[in-house]
Amino acid sequence: MNAGVAAIERRDRFLRIALPIVVLALGLAVWELVVRIEDIPPYVLPAPAVILQTLVADWALLSQSLLVTLTTTFEGFLLAAAGGVGLAVLFNQWRFLEYSLYPYAVILQVTPIVAVAPLLLIYLPQHAAVLACAWIVAFFPVLANTTLGLHSVDRNLGDLFSLYGASRGQVLWRLKLPSALPYILGGLRIAGGLSLIGAVVAEIAAGSAGAGSGLAYRIAESGYRLNIPRMFAALLLLSLAGIVIFYLLSLVNYLALRRWHESALGAER
Amino acid sequence: MPPADAIQSSPLVALRGVGKDFANGTRALAGLDLEVRPGEFVALLGPSGCGKSTALRIIAGLSDPTEGAVEWSPSATPLQNANRIGFVFQEPTLMPWTSVYDNVALPLALKGAPGPAKERIEAALDRVGLGAFRAAYPRELSGGMKMRVSIARALVTEPQLLLMDEPFAALDEITRFKLNGDLLQMWQALRTTVVFVTHSVFESVYLSSRVVVMAARPGRVSTELAVDAPYPRGRTFRTSAEYAALCRRASDALAITMATGGAP
Numbered sequence: 001m002n003a004g005v006a007a008i009e010r011r012d013r014f015l016r017i018a019l020p021i022v023v024l025a026l027g028l029a030v031w032e033l034v035v036r037i038e039d040i041p042p043y044v045l046p047a048p049a050v051i052l053q054t055l056v057a058d059w060a061l062l063s064q065s066l067l068v069t070l071t072t073t074f075e076g077f078l079l080a081a082a083g084g085v086g087l088a089v090l091f092n093q094w095r096f097l098e099y100s101l102y103p104y105a106v107i108l109q110v111t112p113i114v115a116v117a118p119l120l121l122i123y124l125p126q127h128a129a130v131l132a133c134a135w136i137v138a139f140f141p142v143l144a145n146t147t148l149g150l151h152s153v154d155r156n157l158g159d160l161f162s163l164y165g166a167s168r169g170q171v172l173w174r175l176k177l178p179s180a181l182p183y184i185l186g187g188l189r190i191a192g193g194l195s196l197i198g199a200v201v202a203e204i205a206a207g208s209a210g211a212g213s214g215l216a217y218r219i220a221e222s223g224y225r226l227n228i229p230r231m232f233a234a235l236l237l238l239s240l241a242g243i244v245i246f247y248l249l250s251l252v253n254y255l256a257l258r259r260w261h262e263s264a265l266g267a268e269r
Numbered sequence: 270m271p272p273a274d275a276i277q278s279s280p281l282v283a284l285r286g287v288g289k290d291f292a293n294g295t296r297a298l299a300g301l302d303l304e305v306r307p308g309e310f311v312a313l314l315g316p317s318g319c320g321k322s323t324a325l326r327i328i329a330g331l332s333d334p335t336e337g338a339v340e341w342s343p344s345a346t347p348l349q350n351a352n353r354i355g356f357v358f359q360e361p362t363l364m365p366w367t368s369v370y371d372n373v374a375l376p377l378a379l380k381g382a383p384g385p386a387k388e389r390i391e392a393a394l395d396r397v398g399l400g401a402f403r404a405a406y407p408r409e410l411s412g413g414m415k416m417r418v419s420i421a422r423a424l425v426t427e428p429q430l431l432l433m434d435e436p437f438a439a440l441d442e443i444t445r446f447k448l449n450g451d452l453l454q455m456w457q458a459l460r461t462t463v464v465f466v467t468h469s470v471f472e473s474v475y476l477s478s479r480v481v482v483m484a485a486r487p488g489r490v491s492t493e494l495a496v497d498a499p500y501p502r503g504r505t506f507r508t509s510a511e512y513a514a515l516c517r518r519a520s521d522a523l524a525i526t527m528a529t530g531g532a533p
Contacts, residue, residue, distance in 0.1 A: 154362065156358045156360060157362055159356075160375070163329060163356055165379065170379055174378075174379075178367075260366045260367075260408055
């Protein structure tokens with residue numbers, strides 16, 4: 001009985017990994033076949049094999065661009081993490097500050113970044129503008145989640161802290177921030193993907209060639225030159241970067257919470 | 270067994286005409302008089318919603334009375350000291366993100382208590398029989414063990430007054446009986462004073478030297494019952510005719526309180 005359940009779980013886990021791979025392989029095969037049978041030229045639709053060849057052939061150029069975009073993303077993410085958590089803590093400590101500034105944080109969040117980016121590029125140097133875009137898109141989920149987390153303290157634990165005369169600093173450091181940690185990490189996981197999006201949007205809006213041009217710029221540039229295989233190759237790299245960012249942050253989340261939080265507990269009982 | 274003169278001595282803490290209104294208009298307590306003398310084990314017994322927990326929170330200073338006063342004996346430890354009050358909640362109320370050891374260490378860490386903290390924390394853990402679980406996290410423990418950690422944390426400062434708010438209500442009977450016995454041993458060893466809130470007649474009689482029956486809406490003291498049986502009380506006491514008779518008296522007092530609405 002128990003062994004049967006284990007076997008079913010094992011098969012389930014296998015299928016969870018195998019099925020998406022099968023779908024990918026099938027999709028790529030159909031794509032490759034259609035391009036070959038219909039003899040579609042690569043500037044209309046490149047076959048997967050051609051895209052892969054381009055990726056290898058243009059690696060020097062693309063890897064450099066990848067590095068630029070990843071650096072921007074990483075910087076934007078760090079600023080968003082620091083800004084989001086920092087603002088949430090300040091809001092939590094001084095309510096009037098929250099009343100004064102929170103609406104503007106919401107405005108920053110709801111205004112589409114694609115529309116803001118061109119303006120930022122007018123007023124800021126290009127690198128700063130790209131960074132600002134990544135930050136604007138990414139900081140809000142960190143702020144919102146951290147705020148929620150700081151308010152989710154167990155009331156009895158709060159009473160215990162006041163019973164022992166804990167100072168505001170002690171309550172923040174020993175009670176509120178640890179309570180909020182799962183929420184903060186959840187916000188960071190969203191922010192990682194969003195800072196990549198912010199960086200890409202700003203790069204595309206920036207448009208002009210520069211010494212250090214990111215992947216999004218490569219996509220735009222290749223589009224103008226009808227170098228469609230390179231567009232796909234750059235897009236592939238962006239997707240992979242997004243996936244790696246997501247799983248890295250998930251790993252951090254798991255490592256930080258595995259000993260105590262429900263969300264990180266394994267299935268074993 | 271608490272020394273006889275302790276019972277006669279002046280109260281460690283007294284509630285005088287305490288009333289409590291909540292913002293939503295609920296009158297939780299009205300004219301509550303309660304004296305807790307040093308060395309006593311007082312059980313507050315009453316139906317749910319009779320304000321037992323509110324009374325406990327007022328003694329702890331976690332809630333302010335709307336009327337009346339809380340008077341502490343001049344000999345009581347100053348309020349700033351961590352060792353005036355220990356509090357055990359209905360739930361274990363542990364910090365899930367840290368170890369059993371750090372949970373028990375919390376009161377000392379917050380107060381920056383002087384002296385060898387490490388020995389006190391280890392002594393507190395040994396006292397509740399969890400010395401081997403110092404590195405465990407709360408989620409790795411059973412309900413009874415979590416409550417033991419909670420008790421160790423409340424006792425780590427060796428408080429003058431231990432306040433307990435239905436601490437064993439969520440535990441199974443076997444665990445509850447075991448913890449009842451262990452609690453009595455700790456109470457005697459530490460010579461502390463306990464106010465224990467419960468809605469179980471059997472628990473109140475087994476544990477306490479005095480049962481205070483409370484009436485509801487608004488909460489106030491309805492009647493009192495001295496439990497003269499000597500400590501230490503073991504399994505033989507739990508099955509004795511004396512215990513059964515005392516439980517019947519407490520149960521009758523509670524029934525009368527409920528039937529008459531507790532009007533004096």
